[in-house]
Amino acid sequence: MRYLAIRTLLRLAEGIEGDPAVRDYSALVAAHERHRAELLGQPVHADPLDAAAALLHAIARLRPLESRNDIFAWLAAYTLLGLNDITVKATPGQAIELVRAAETGELDEAAITARLADFSGGAAG
Numbered sequence: 001m002r003y004l005a006i007r008t009l010l011r012l013a014e015g016i017e018g019d020p021a022v023r024d025y026s027a028l029v030a031a032h033e034r035h036r037a038e039l040l041g042q043p044v045h046a047d048p049l050d051a052a053a054a055l056l057h058a059i060a061r062l063r064p065l066e067s068r069n070d071i072f073a074w075l076a077a078y079t080l081l082g083l084n085d086i087t088v089k090a091t092p093g094q095a096i097e098l099v100r101a102a103e104t105g106e107l108d109e110a111a112i113t114a115r116l117a118d119f120s121g122g123a124a125g
Contacts, residue, residue: 004080017068
């Protein structure tokens, strides 16, 4: 399992149209650490779909950028899955709908994992 580096998240944010500034670095660090968290030396999210869901959920809820957090959350999850050789096929509308449902609390991490699995044609968890 490969995780994203904090510098990768910063580069993804820089690549978003308008180059939104980081509003809250502690929220960015929290999102980064959440997807790669360990408990008693074991990864909390050992499956790429679980880790991507945790990252997407944390960015959507914590909103580390001054704007465009929905796009940032999707890019981060998509990039993490690609880094782990998982291809995601979702329309832009499906991607934004997923992130906004996470942002409002309509979807929790498990539901996000399931949706990402649907988009990748794989099984969740």
